[in-house]
Amino acid sequence: MIKQIDGFSIGVLSERSGVNVETIRYYEKIGIMPSPVRSASGYRVYRLEHARRLHFVRRGRELGFSLDELRGLLLVVDGHTCSCREVHELTVQHLADIRQKIKDLRRLERVMSDMAAQCTRDLVPECPIIDALFEMRPGAYETGYARVRAERSSKSK
């Protein structure tokens, strides 16, 4: 049975939470983590509540919340002003972002695997991957610019 009596150092907190020592100090500096009590020699002394909070932050980061979003969530946590609706909204928005990102990455995956598949590896001097990167897909970037360009060109002619 391990007795964790009172406080522990930043190094222990770091190991316990898996968050880098420097990162913990950084979190303190930007107000994500509260300034803990200091020992006589100026060392930070943490308690279980800090570990709990830091775990919350780490978990939130893993789930892709920005530190700013976490700050908001922590306000809810701290102030018991549990405006559950806001939290829910943030979560749903975040979820939508994730789904969009997945969609984008899937499209990307398709393009990349096509590119890789076309490569014959050293058989021809031309590289289809390089070519694919150079290739202009019409309509991709010309949604708004083509017109402006045409105007410009005819004007400057």
Add this chain to the structure above:
Amino acid sequence: MIKQIDGFSIGVLSERSGVNVETIRYYEKIGIMPSPVRSASGYRVYRLEHARRLHFVRRGRELGFSLDELRGLLLVVDGHTCSCREVHELTVQHLADIRQKIKDLRRLERVMSDMAAQCTRDLVPECPIIDALFEMRPGAYETGYARVRAERSSKSK
């Protein structure tokens, strides 16, 4: 029929490529884009080859290549030292990264949507989303740290 006679300004290149003016200058500074000829008044004068190259870079960025990776690809492009194998390797590695990212995001999506679904929105004072963030999943972070922590704790006892 539009005649693009000779050179064009950074603004035109920006519109044409969809890359920010500042970003183009930044690319020049870090050696991704070559320094173009200057007009008498010091304005950058670009040519089609620049547009082509910038398009390449933009496309690569869209596909998630880092500027450093693109630098490598551009070396291949420039030096005709088309070591196709390297390009292919880079692409395959990149593809693997993308697939991993998709996997991670899917897991994330599941967790997030579970969290959102559990939320009863203002019915109870406890917020299941917040709770979920606080919740310690055993085994998630304790792969390497638990042992170390146990050692430390028993040592420092």
Add this chain to the structure above:
DNA sequence: CCTAGAGTCTGTAGCGACTACAGGGTCAAG
């Protein structure tokens, strides 16, 4: 008791990939 090594402190600078000014010069239209 002394010393070596590990841990901690503050503060600053760096990363990637930009973006946003500030404070100037230039150019074309009216």
Add this chain to the structure above:
DNA sequence: CTTGACCCTGTAGTCGCTACAGACTCTAGG
């Protein structure tokens, strides 16, 4: 000749850390 859009350089800011430098403190071994 003025106005406004464009361009120039250079620097500082963004996000979320990470990596020092240079100093202090603590602990275990000899």
